[in-house]
Amino acid sequence: MDATMAFTSGSPTPTRFYSSALLSLRTPKSLSVYGPWRWRGRGRPLLALRHRSQAQAAAAAAGAAEASHHDVVVVGAGIVGLAIARHLLLHTSLSVAIADAAVPCSGATGAGQGYIWMSHRTPGTDTWELALRSKQLWEELATEVDGQGGGGAREKLGWMRTGSLLVGRSSEELGTLDERTKALSQAGIHAEFLSASSLHALEPALSVGKDGGAMFLPQDCQIDAFQAVSLIEKTNNSYSSEGRYREFYNDPAMSLIRSDVTGKVEAVQTSRNILYGRKAFVIASGAWTRSLLHSFVEPALTLDIPVKPRKGHLLVLEKFDKVKLNHALMEVGYVDHQITKSNSTHIASESSEDELGALSVSMTATLDTKGNLVLGSSREFKGFSREVDRSVVQCIWERAGEFFPAMKNVSFDIDQNTQIRIGHRPYMPDGKPVIDFIPNLSNILIATGHEGSGLTLALGTAEMVTDMILGNPGKVSYSPFSIKRRFSG
Numbered sequence: 001m002d003a004t005m006a007f008t009s010g011s012p013t014p015t016r017f018y019s020s021a022l023l024s025l026r027t028p029k030s031l032s033v034y035g036p037w038r039w040r041g042r043g044r045p046l047l048a049l050r051h052r053s054q055a056q057a058a059a060a061a062a063g064a065a066e067a068s069h070h071d072v073v074v075v076g077a078g079i080v081g082l083a084i085a086r087h088l089l090l091h092t093s094l095s096v097a098i099a100d101a102a103v104p105c106s107g108a109t110g111a112g113q114g115y116i117w118m119s120h121r122t123p124g125t126d127t128w129e130l131a132l133r134s135k136q137l138w139e140e141l142a143t144e145v146d147g148q149g150g151g152g153a154r155e156k157l158g159w160m161r162t163g164s165l166l167v168g169r170s171s172e173e174l175g176t177l178d179e180r181t182k183a184l185s186q187a188g189i190h191a192e193f194l195s196a197s198s199l200h201a202l203e204p205a206l207s208v209g210k211d212g213g214a215m216f217l218p219q220d221c222q223i224d225a226f227q228a229v230s231l232i233e234k235t236n237n238s239y240s241s242e243g244r245y246r247e248f249y250n251d252p253a254m255s256l257i258r259s260d261v262t263g264k265v266e267a268v269q270t271s272r273n274i275l276y277g278r279k280a281f282v283i284a285s286g287a288w289t290r291s292l293l294h295s296f297v298e299p300a301l302t303l304d305i306p307v308k309p310r311k312g313h314l315l316v317l318e319k320f321d322k323v324k325l326n327h328a329l330m331e332v333g334y335v336d337h338q339i340t341k342s343n344s345t346h347i348a349s350e351s352s353e354d355e356l357g358a359l360s361v362s363m364t365a366t367l368d369t370k371g372n373l374v375l376g377s378s379r380e381f382k383g384f385s386r387e388v389d390r391s392v393v394q395c396i397w398e399r400a401g402e403f404f405p406a407m408k409n410v411s412f413d414i415d416q417n418t419q420i421r422i423g424h425r426p427y428m429p430d431g432k433p434v435i436d437f438i439p440n441l442s443n444i445l446i447a448t449g450h451e452g453s454g455l456t457l458a459l460g461t462a463e464m465v466t467d468m469i470l471g472n473p474g475k476v477s478y479s480p481f482s483i484k485r486r487f488s489g
Contacts, residue, residue, distance in 0.1 A: 068246060068275055071278050072280050073275045076288075078109040080450060081282070082104060083232060087465070091466060111314060113364060115328070118135060126432050133460040158225075158368070163217060165329045167403070168332040169212040170212070192218070194213050194215070202326060253269070254269050280469045287424040290305055290308065304487060315397060317375065318372050325366070328366040330363070384424060425454075435465065436468075436481060
């Protein structure tokens with residue numbers, strides 16, 4: 001998980017996100033922020049898979065590392081990793097340790113808009129059932145939290161049933177929205193098709209022209225990632241007193257340790273600890289999974305899972321009163337971000353940067369629980385670059401202005417009352433997560449590649465991973481997310 005930053009007017013020194021709140025910082029003209037794996041290629045390589053005797057010798061030479069024993073060890077404390085730990089703790093008697101090179105919400109989790117949406121999903125696709133199940137689990141969690149009082153799901157999860165509007169401005173886009181509305185309705189989702197006039201009645205500040213319109217899903221929701229993570233961490237830590245849960249933050253995983261006798265992986269060595277896992281190890285490190293796996297297991301493993309970082313900027317306008325939103329919005333062009341080779345049974349290890357590297361910006365707009373306007377979103381392949389690209393932020397502002405005419409009369413200053421969120425979505429060429437055990441490493445499970453859907457799919461993924469570890473049949477089919485036949489190696 002990388003060190004995602006927010007920048008605004010305020011103190012001049014960059015600081016990592018912590019799960020308590022967004023931090024306010026001034027955006028310098030050029031800023032590079034390196035993630036927790038910043039020493040890769042800079043003088044300190046991560047270690048490969050090692051046998052126990054090698055690890056013990058290295059630990060003795062460097063000073064004894066603390067060893068601890070658990071049933072399951074999770075590497076990666078983004079929303080997916082934390083949700084996996086939570087589900088294991090709530091629904092099994094297993095003990096869990098979670099390790100991360102940074103802290104929760106310092107990666108893609110803390111840099112998103114919090115969609116729990118079905119509007120940009122397509123019935124019958126490989127991810128449909130997982131998205132449907134995961135949204136159901138979020139709904140159940142919100143209901144449970146509401147029943148506990150004390151501010152309920154809105155205060156503890158940032159839960160808001162905003163509904164979602166997928167909007168278009170041309171007759172062609174309107175046809176796409178009409179077809180999508182029918183497909184979702186047939187799949188049992190409450191979806192309404194809105195003409196331009198009907199849309200204007202719901203969102204007076206929005207302009208789509210006479211040929212425009214929208215699809216409206218009134219049951220779609222959004223959450224605040226920081227509040228949701230805080231609640232999940234609180235749940236997880238409630239098991240600490242029973243000896244079933246431990247966190248190891250700011251402690252990057254360095255290598256896997258094999259048994260000298262059986263050859264089976266039996267521990268993860270971090271920078272300060274050795275975490276033994278009796279039952280399974282889960283790698284849920286988002287966009288870093290590919291490089292982390294290479295560091296862990298080469299040359300023992302030829303499998304190459306082509307997850308790669310897809311950089312995104314979001315613009316947060318604090319207390320912006322020029323545009324009033326009643327619902328969460330997304331232009332239909334955003335769905336084009338999701339168009340992939342979903343019917344392919346095999347993925348090449350490398351994707352063409354010429355084909356995929358260009359900047360793409362689509363309008364998304366939400367209000368957070370503090371009343372700030374959050375605008376997005378950009379997608380581009382820039383490696384693990386942490387620089388704020390002012391031209392991209394300007395594109396986001398200008399794209400939003402095409403939908404909200406009132407913004408064209410506002411002078412935009414990136415340094416005034418703004419935050420810029422940057423994250424690296426874990427992109428997969430076929431648009432599907434990888435959730436499966438690694439062949440020939442039968443107790444190592446991968447859960448990555450959710451791209452911009454980590455929040456939405458987290459609880460369903462956690463349930464699936466738990467069932468896999470226990471050897472249970474899944475409530476959702478495992479096969480679309482398997483490793484077999486998808487990757488070269």
